[in-house]
Amino acid sequence: MIIFGTALLAVCHLLGIFIGDLLGQALGVKTNVGGVGIAMLLLIFARLYMQKHDKLPKLTELGVEYWGAMYIPVVVAMAAQQDMVAALRGGPVALLSALAAVAVCAIVIAAINRTERRSEAPASQPTLHDNPLLTDAE
Numbered sequence: 001m002i003i004f005g006t007a008l009l010a011v012c013h014l015l016g017i018f019i020g021d022l023l024g025q026a027l028g029v030k031t032n033v034g035g036v037g038i039a040m041l042l043l044i045f046a047r048l049y050m051q052k053h054d055k056l057p058k059l060t061e062l063g064v065e066y067w068g069a070m071y072i073p074v075v076v077a078m079a080a081q082q083d084m085v086a087a088l089r090g091g092p093v094a095l096l097s098a099l100a101a102v103a104v105c106a107i108v109i110a111a112i113n114r115t116e117r118r119s120e121a122p123a124s125q126p127t128l129h130d131n132p133l134l135t136d137a138e
Helices: 002-027 035-052 058-080 084-089 093-115 132-137
Strands: none
Touching: 002 035, 002 058, 035 058
16 A cells, blocks of 8 residues: 555654764764665665565555655755855865765766667658648648
8 A cells, every 4th residue: 555655654764864863973963964865765775675575565666656756855855954154164075075976976977878878760851840730731
């Protein structure tokens, strides 16, 4: 059922927040460090594990997919709450880590695009218009 997908998300979210709090305490900061991201990873791994062992009915999978898609706005909303000015005042580490993350993402995307195989499509006649009424008139 779809409700099981929601329950799975809730368990992953609670575990992610707990682990994020522990990680924040271990790093010496008074905040949650990556709890939502950890929760999303837990949700992905749980879904893959359940699919591999045939324990994920289709309706439960739909619930997991729905809430997985809803996680992106949640992450954006949580990131909007962060104090960027204080982070930048704390030193150049925040700026350097942001630039490094962007650079790594660009490199990974470029590598993925280069490994993609392109299919050779036959050259077709150019379409001068897309109006079917004009096609009949020609």
